[in-house]
Amino acid sequence: MALATLRANRMRSLLTMLGIVIGNASVISLVGIGQGAQNLAERELGTLGANVLFVVPGNNDTRRQGINRPRTLVLEDAVAIAEQVPSVRRVAPQIALTEVAQVGGRSASTTVTGTTAEFLPVRRFEVARGRFISTEDNRSARNVVVLGPDIKDTLFGPARAIGQRVRLRNQSFEVIGVLAAKGAVFGSNQDENVYIPINTMVNRLSGRDPTYGVSLTFISVEARDEDSVGAAKFQITNLLRQRHRILREDDFAVRSQQDALTIVGTITGGLTLMLAAIGGVSLLVGGIGIMNIMLVSVSERTEEIGLRKALGARSGDVLGQFLVESLVLASLGGVAGATVGLAVVTGVGRFSPLPASIAPTTVLGTVLVSGSIGLFFGVIPARRAARLDPIVALRSL
Template sequence: MIGIGEGAQSFVNAQVNSLGPNVLFIIPGSPEAQSRPVYPPQTLVLADAEAIAEQVPVVEEVAPSLNGSELMSYRGKNASASLIGATPEYLSVRSFDVARGRFMSDLDLKRNEQIVVLGSELAEQLFGNEDPLGKQVRLKDISLQVVGVMQPKGSTFGTNQDMNAFIPITTMANRIVGETSPYGTQVTFISVSIKNPDSMKAAQFQIENLLRLRHKITDEDDFTVRNQKDLMNTLGQITGALTLVLAATAAISLFVGGIGIMNIMLVSVTERTQEIGLRKAIGASQQDILAQFIIEAVILSAAGGLLGTAIGVGGVFLVAAVTPLSAGISPVTIAVTVSVSGGIGLFFGVIPAKRAAQLDPIVALRSA
């Protein structure tokens, strides 16, 4: 149970880290609007991202993006692609890598070039074993030339990053989405990488003040800045609570197992009355009998703990094989679980041991 909880924590940490190191995310709409079922208004524009890059000194790179979803086709083959109108900085800010070809450049943005960089799985669905570089794919009523294919990225929080199609943000805004903001090219959100992890709070404060000035905000913010570390801490608390719930479930099983050990030892005392009486008749003290049965209970439960640990570790690796969770279990956890198993035997073995130690040797031999 603890191994599954630790695997969930490792999985969540990996998902957050895959978003990019030291990244702030700026999302349209106030924090209150994010919790509402109505989609928040699109209040961020490309000029906001450019202002952040120019005026916030602790910022390393800024990557605005305009997202959408459309059907992409090539010679009768269709695939539902997650469109990302991006800039060249998206590659480094979000920790993506190009496997073949190239990514978009600043010149592509200036010229509104009709190019696309495909995710690895999207390229495979459309082209199979054919080399996609230089080919033309159809999107709505326009053709886009494939200039690159990305390295496999996997899924992040349920979104398959390998089904992405990266298009210059200007082309995305002008040819696919259309201008929907009177203040310029709208963006879905802005990713900001910070030079120093210690400057995350300062960067967040400066960005919030800058956007308030640009948007002339006097009351409620029309944007939300989310810190990657805060997100990791929040998700860590959730997975930590999950681990505690799983540990509590395991504790119930341990309690039931302890009662089973106590019952077995009580039956053992009854069946071994003659042995106890004989030992006490030849000089064994109550402490000797007490120690004998306590040691037996501890050995019994510790052996069960070792066997259960072996099965549990195998179960953790089995869960990791069939789910996205990683196989996370530490040697300390194994040592603690075996120790707890032995402690359960010690605790529940005391009552049968006391009962055996208090037997009268004459009565024990006579009853046998």
């Protein structure tokens, strides 16, 4: 009977369901895209390694004041961590500067990272051609450079880069290696960076501060294994507090992959919840539309209701009839909206770099919520129909 009633007013039924369809599609697609953002962040963080720590300069006050890289980490700190922290396997100090790389008539802005041979195993990078910076390169402060694959293609195209020269701030560097593709981390494309020995960086580009010494951008640290991460974080913190003579707030921070995952999960979870709430507003509007159209339906079918009650139908029978109609209307809209939402999530996951996905329980829950909205907003029209006096209702016949 409910389906027959909906077919009798097809256009009105379709327009009424449209709010539920849009609401369900919005919730499912937005939650799926939000989950995709979290999956992408976790995947990028996973490339860092589960037992990698990052020691960064500054504290919350300096970051709030907009100080980009306070001089609170120096090269001697990295040396001390490598020599005095037993739970640490390797340490890779890093100095990063933005420079213009030139080869003939070609040029490109790039991040130049001065580091050591330990950078490669600590950060899980691989060399595609040639070799990486060696300990001897650092000791002799040689003018050698290792290119990311994207910057190599920009500067040399398909031509061979090994053995060629690249200019950085009017200094000539010999290309000794090209890294394998690594991708982006936190929106920064690692394949566009170039790497030189840290001593070369200090002597040729960044310089040495007479007061602070060699200031570092950050220090990458590899713990002995995943179980040693907590101990390494604790020991590094204590060592640097002693070295920096800290009594109150630290002037550095030690971050692990799990810390980053927690922060990213909190941010993306909050954004996903907000997006779902925005989509839920459409469901609310759709529910109000169902209530409105059901009230119109009650007014149009007054005679039918009066006749049913005159023939013995109880108020509960009429109430159930109209509740079923609103439930069917909302459920059909929910299924249609879920189908559209799943199509959007599938399309985003297939044709964009965002690995969007949605759990089946979320889809089922959204459809059930839309059905519940139909019941909730159908109660008032159904109660109004059930309370009609059959004598009054039959007067218009």
